[in-house]
Amino acid sequence: MRAVIRFVDYETNRDPQGEVTFKALCVSGDEEECGAESEVCGDDESANTWMAKHTAKTGHKRFKRTCEDYALVEAKS
Ligand SMILES: [Zn+2]
Numbered sequence: 001m002r003a004v005i006r007f008v009d010y011e012t013n014r015d016p017q018g019e020v021t022f023k024a025l026c027v028s029g030d031e032e033e034c035g036a037e038s039e040v041c042g043d044d045e046s047a048n049t050w051m052a053k054h055t056a057k058t059g060h061k062r063f064k065r066t067c068e069d070y071a072l073v074e075a076k077s
Contacts, residue, residue, distance in 0.1 A: 008075045008076070009075070009076040010073050010074065010075055010076065011073070011074050011075075011076050012071050012072070012073050013071065013072050013074075014069050014070065014071060014072075015069070015070035015071060015072045017070070018069060018070025018071075019042065019069075019070070020042075020067065020068070020069045021040045021041065021042060021067070021068045021069075022040075022041045022042075022043065022044045022046070022047040022065065022066070022067050022068075023037065023038055023039075023040050023041065023047060023065070023066045023068075024037070024038040024047045024048075024050055024051050024054075024063045024064070024065050024066075025037045025038075025063060025064045025065075025066070026051075026054055026058075026060050026062070026063055027062050027063060027064050028058075028060035028061060028062045028063075029060070034058070034060055036054060036058075036060075038050035038051070038054075044065075044067070047065060051063050
């Protein structure tokens with residue numbers, strides 16, 4: 001019996017039902033990172049505002065930003 005191998009192309013799209021969220025983590029500091037973390041924000045503007053406030057308060061200037069979304073993968077027909 002011959003094996004039939006089928007190659008399927010997949011398509012990845014952002015799930016319109018899923019929420020896109022942003023978060024900022026302060027990684028300033030030489031020996032140890034500050035580690036202050038923003039709340040999970042529904043837009044990048046809120047994360048940016050949190051960072052600006054944190055910088056004003058502490059002088060910290062380096063952050064790691066995380067953006068999360070949901071993706072849907074479907075086989076192309
Ligand atoms: Zn900090």
